[in-house]
Amino acid sequence: MTDPDDRTLDASLARLPAPDVGAWRREHVRQEAHAALEEARTRPSLYHRVLEPALVAAVCLAHLAWATWRVASMLGG
Amino acid sequence: MSDAPPDEGALVAALRRGERAALDVVYDRYRPRVFAFLARMTRDRLVAEDLLQDTFVRLAQRAAYLAADTRLRPWLFTVARNLALDHRRRQLLDFDRLDELATWPTPRREERSPFVHLEASETERRLEAALATLPAPEREAVLLVAVEGLAPAEAAEVLDLQGPTLRKRLSRGRKRLAAALDPDRARPALRPVKVHR
Numbered sequence: 001m002t003d004p005d006d007r008t009l010d011a012s013l014a015r016l017p018a019p020d021v022g023a024w025r026r027e028h029v030r031q032e033a034h035a036a037l038e039e040a041r042t043r044p045s046l047y048h049r050v051l052e053p054a055l056v057a058a059v060c061l062a063h064l065a066w067a068t069w070r071v072a073s074m075l076g077g
Numbered sequence: 078m079s080d081a082p083p084d085e086g087a088l089v090a091a092l093r094r095g096e097r098a099a100l101d102v103v104y105d106r107y108r109p110r111v112f113a114f115l116a117r118m119t120r121d122r123l124v125a126e127d128l129l130q131d132t133f134v135r136l137a138q139r140a141a142y143l144a145a146d147t148r149l150r151p152w153l154f155t156v157a158r159n160l161a162l163d164h165r166r167r168q169l170l171d172f173d174r175l176d177e178l179a180t181w182p183t184p185r186r187e188e189r190s191p192f193v194h195l196e197a198s199e200t201e202r203r204l205e206a207a208l209a210t211l212p213a214p215e216r217e218a219v220l221l222v223a224v225e226g227l228a229p230a231e232a233a234e235v236l237d238l239q240g241p242t243l244r245k246r247l248s249r250g251r252k253r254l255a256a257a258l259d260p261d262r263a264r265p266a267l268r269p270v271k272v273h274r
Contacts, residue, residue, distance in 0.1 A: 016201055018109040033104060037137035
């Protein structure tokens with residue numbers, strides 16, 4: 001950037017104020033962000049959310065199938 | 078964390094560990110600039126407040142997954158800008174606002190920046206009003222580089238642009254601003270606004 005007019009314009013733009021949000025909203029957003037951070041931190045892992053329940057369900061189904069087969073074979077003699 | 082302001086790397090590391098104090102430092106450090114950017118992009122203070130909240134909630138949600146070398150300022154501006162674009166798209170899909178399709182991204186001239194109501198010098202008021210007249214692609218380039226002080230490479234990253242494209246938008250934006258601020262000395266060769274994307 002070599003144009004002096006551009007430099008003057010950019011200097012004016014850089015001096016523009018950055019007014020903040022109001023105090024209530026500022027703290028509200030902070031609390032929302034804290035809550036999101038806490039939720040993300042304590043969120044169960046993929047293993048606990050998906051893998052473990054799937055494994056338990058698979059074992060239960062296998063056991064149920066085995067039990068059904070045993071009963072059927074006893075009744076069938 | 079110590080009393081000295083933590084550097085960016087330490088902040089990112091603390092965020093990845095889920096430390097609230099680090100989130101507070103980032104929030105206090107970048108909130109005013111991100112909010113100012115959003116307010117000037119959306120020209121609606123309430124919308125800017127909602128998008129500010131979404132930006133920092135997203136940071137909190139993704140904190141654990143940040144790369145160790147994340148630069149927070151471009152990261153936050155990228156998220157804020159994407160949220161502002163999403164908001165704009167939702168507005169345009171609102172059937173009650175279909176008439177705006179014809180004019181987007183040309184801003185409505187009568188719209189005023191939310192900052193013109195605040196105490197500000199005459200120059201600041203004129204600058205805010207001139208910024209509000211810029212087409213969105215040029216406005217976001219000028220805001221990131223000239224107002225928020227991002228390096229052109231950082232701004233190009235935020236806007237997902239190649240360097241020459243960013244320079245072109247910056248140049249056009251500056252010319253339009255200069256013309257809006259001083260119509261008598263407006264530079265020649267300003268073409269009508271075109272849709273950029």
